[in-house]
Amino acid sequence: MNRTNYFNYIEEKLNTLAYRIEVKSKLNLLELNIHSENFFANLCNIIFGLELENLNFSYQNIDGIDLIDHKNKVVVQVSSTCTKTKIENSLSKNVYAKYKGYKYKFMSISKNAPSSLKNKIFQNPYSMQFNPKQDIWDVGLLLKKTLNQTVSKQRCLYNLIKDELGQDVDCVKIESNLAKVINILAEETLDINAGSPEINSFAIEDKILFNDLEYAKDIIDEYKIFYHRLDEIYSEFDREGKNKSFSVLQEIRRQYIELNRLNYTPTDIFYEIINCVIKVIIGSSNYIEIPMEELQLCTDILVVDAFIRCKIFNNPEGYNHVITR
Incomplete structure (x- = not known):
């Protein structure tokens, strides 16, 4: 079935990317993290119906915010680290004083967030709209959402991921x-x-x-x-x-x-x-x-x-x- 083929491809590529980000982050090699911001923005736009854009295109190194959707009033922090401390440090940035009424999302692009993290209470000094159970995103959540998409939506995700993460030509392929x-x-x-x-x-x-x-x-x-x-x-x-x-x-x-x-x-x-x-x-x-x-x-x-x-x-x-x- 097309659905099975699309999902299997998406699952393999996303989990491989997450693993590579985790390993490289431990070595302080962060180029994948930077390039992944645009990729995950496009991915989340398809899955959640958003219009996220990379805020760093307009303002270099906005501390605490990586992606923003002004129309739907959503801000996203993208990170390879997913801990209570990391999220609270993000929420404490004074940049959020400019975005009252915006929903805050935290996107973990390496390890999946532990379920216990989503049940914790977070310091939120600027009163951002943030529900940890719904607003802590990770690859596992994206895959669950993908699994329930229509075949046409899965095809869009497949094409995006193939363009971004598709393998180079394999010179050792053989004829069949x-x-x-x-x-x-x-x-x-x-x-x-x-x-x-x-x-x-x-x-x-x-x-x-x-x-x-x-x-x-x-x-x-x-x-x-x-x-x-x-x-x-x-x-x-x-x-x-x-x-x-x-x-x-x-x-x-x-x-x-x-x-x-x-x-x-x-x-x-x-x-x-x-x-x-x-x-x-x-x-x-x-x-x-x-x-x-x-x-x-x-x-x-x-x-x-x-x-x-x-x-x-x-x-x-x-x-x-x-x-x-």
């Missing part, structure tokens, strides 16, 4: 036949009303029931019709070299075998295979980037096809409706 098939399939005009006479729908239904995959039935039913076209692609693909299509199906099977060892439900295994295959494809040097929705569609088709071809999940007795590769 999975990526080759995806590249071919992505160029196809797929007719959702197509039929595939080679498929015995009753046998597929038996396999779904046999493996307790009722919650994956809709996606299997939707994409099983592309079996015939994918079979043609595999045949053309095999002309390039021996066992090429077999290698694709075996990679999908390998993901299934590894996941089947874990304590997952059959439905979780099915969808996690799709996620794992997407990671392999994206990590291939020969993958031609396509929109996430198209990549998801093509990968769904590949995994459903592997299900039909008896490469993943157990077959009920008499399941022989197609010739396996």
